[in-house]
Amino acid sequence: MRGVEQVPWLYDLGLAFLEATGLGGWRKWLVGLDGRAARVLDLGCGTGRNLPTLAARATTVIGADPCIDSLRRARRREPRALLVRARAEALPFRDGAFDVVASGLVLCSVDDPPAALAEVRRVMTPGATLRLLEHVRSTHRWQARLQDLAQPAWTWFTGGCRPNRETEAAVIAAGFAIEPGSRRARGSMRRMVASAREGET
Numbered sequence: 001m002r003g004v005e006q007v008p009w010l011y012d013l014g015l016a017f018l019e020a021t022g023l024g025g026w027r028k029w030l031v032g033l034d035g036r037a038a039r040v041l042d043l044g045c046g047t048g049r050n051l052p053t054l055a056a057r058a059t060t061v062i063g064a065d066p067c068i069d070s071l072r073r074a075r076r077r078e079p080r081a082l083l084v085r086a087r088a089e090a091l092p093f094r095d096g097a098f099d100v101v102a103s104g105l106v107l108c109s110v111d112d113p114p115a116a117l118a119e120v121r122r123v124m125t126p127g128a129t130l131r132l133l134e135h136v137r138s139t140h141r142w143q144a145r146l147q148d149l150a151q152p153a154w155t156w157f158t159g160g161c162r163p164n165r166e167t168e169a170a171v172i173a174a175g176f177a178i179e180p181g182s183r184r185a186r187g188s189m190r191r192m193v194a195s196a197r198e199g200e201t
């Protein structure tokens with residue numbers, strides 16, 4: 001199904017507005033790697049809005065996204081990044097390939113978050129970090145109810161986004177520990193750094 005997420009010019013227009021009105025600070029955090037990383041995966045890179053900053057801070061940056069039109073735009077935006085057409089649920093990378101996985105506004109759109117998170121864990125080196133920026137199900141009952149009611153139309157309009165996902169719970173259930181100091185919550189927005197809990201596969 002084609003929605004805003006699959007129409008690159010429209011997606012970029014909407015995101016430019018959202019970033020100018022508040023989302024920009026969250027994205028700046030997402031791409032603000034602590035120090036210089038060697039190998040970074042931008043999971044669900046879309047039109048490549050994270051890529052220029054990541055490419056300036058990492059030795060190798062790979063962007064993965066299932067939408068070919070978005071990847072074409074990402075290629076124009078950041079020629080240094082390697083781009084792969086792939087779904088998070090089946091990543092075409094070897095185990096332990098990345099030191100950092102960054103993912104912005106993607107787990108709301110993947111079809112199968114547990115499968116996607118299992119793949120993220122698999123491709124992370126031991127000690128690697130997952131930097132996540134997401135919007136999640138509201139903690140207020142009536143707002144969550146509104147999200148539930150709006151979800152079918154919103155998913156159709158956006159081409160995949162589900163506004164009512166319990167993504168933080170999914171991250172923990174997938175065997176990640178969220179670094180307490182990294183977590184920020186404002187309304188439905190969340191950001192966090194997570195790493196694989198030791199001893200869990």
Ligand SMILES: C[S@@+](CC[C@H](N)C(=O)[O-])C[C@H]1O[C@@H](n2cnc3c(N)ncnc32)[C@H](O)[C@@H]1O
Nearest residue numbers: 044045046049067087088104105106109110111
């Ligand atoms: C809201 S956009 C975010 C794009 C980009 N990360 C950003 O911050 O602007 C969601 C992206 O997730 C991608 N996506 C949807 N399903 C996916 C999946 N199963 N695996 C990986 N990416 C997926 C979409 O193609 C889209 O580019």
